Amino acid sequence: MYSKPEFAPLSRDDVFGLIEAAVFATVVTSGPQGLVVSHLPYVLDRTRGANGTLVSHLARANPHSALIAEGRETVAVFQGPHGYISPSWYPRNPVRDSAPTWNFAVVHCHGRPVPLDDYGTARHLLQLVDMLERDRDDRWRMRELGPGGMERRMPSIIGFDMPIKRLEAKFKMGQDERLYDTDGAIGALEETDPALAAMMKTHNAHRCD
Template sequence: MYSKPAFAPANTHEVHEFIDRTVFGTLVTKSPDSLVISHLIFIVDRTRGPHGTLVSHLSRTNEHASLILQGAESAAIFVGEHGYISSSWYPGYPVRDSAPTWNFSVVHCHGRPRALDADGATAHLRDAVRHLEQGRDKPWGINELGDEGIARRVANIVAFELSIDRLEAKFKLGQDERLPDTRAAIEHLQRDGGCPLATRMEEKNRHRN
């Protein structure tokens, strides 16, 4: 993935936080004939693998499932906050000589998936529900399905883990623009409702003088 040093994450922890926040990703796997693509949720285990390990699941009837079982080369892609940055927001009118751009955050996780057994799949579903229900009033727990309900659903999925062998992250959030322009863009986005993109841009440019 093309990037610049200015767009690199501070550390792996920042990337894991991004995946935790985003959760929903796109899995791309190479088949003999084409690329197979599925849109899935992912939970990141920070304790295993050189860059952590992703855990996910998909329907057993998905054509992707056979490639997962084969351990085919794959990449999981996460896209976070993004949006158009207009030069009309920049100071210096009537001369605004910075071009408009698109700011975004994206992470690519490369590796080969490994299918989990029924116990591993059940543990993954518990972890996923716990992660997604955290902070809710009266959070739902998977045990509410009952043993039969859990077993029936586990039988219909292929759960897998993907140890991240290669990790690419690009957080393009105005770090390479003139600071007054970036600050003006943040202020404009905040006035439009304090969107998450403004929050991320502020975080990545806070250290600049």
């Protein structure tokens, strides 16, 4: 992934935090007929492996599952806040001579999937549901599927671990623009896109130019 030194994340926690906030990723695997793409939810286990381990699942009916079962080279792409940056937000100093751009945060996780057995897949599904239902007032629980509900579905699902062999992250948040221009964009976005504005503010807080 093309990047610049100034777009590097502030910390490993920054990278893991984006993965955990996004949950959902675009997944690309190289197969005999070319690239295969799916879109899957993930749980990140920060404690397993030098770069953590992703855990997910997909339908066995999905042709992608055969490539996952073979452990082929795969990349999961997680996207954070992003948006168009208009020079109309920049101060005239004396003119607004910077070009429009797009700010974004993205993480690429490279690795080879390792299929899970039924027990591991069921454990992952329980963790995923628990994570996504955690803050709901009337949360749903897996046991509501009823007797045999999980067992009936398991043959149609393949779970997998993906130890992250290589981690790439790019947080393009206006660090390469003039600070007064970036500040102008942050001010405009605080009303329309507070998540992007907050991330831009964090990644430019160290600047004094």
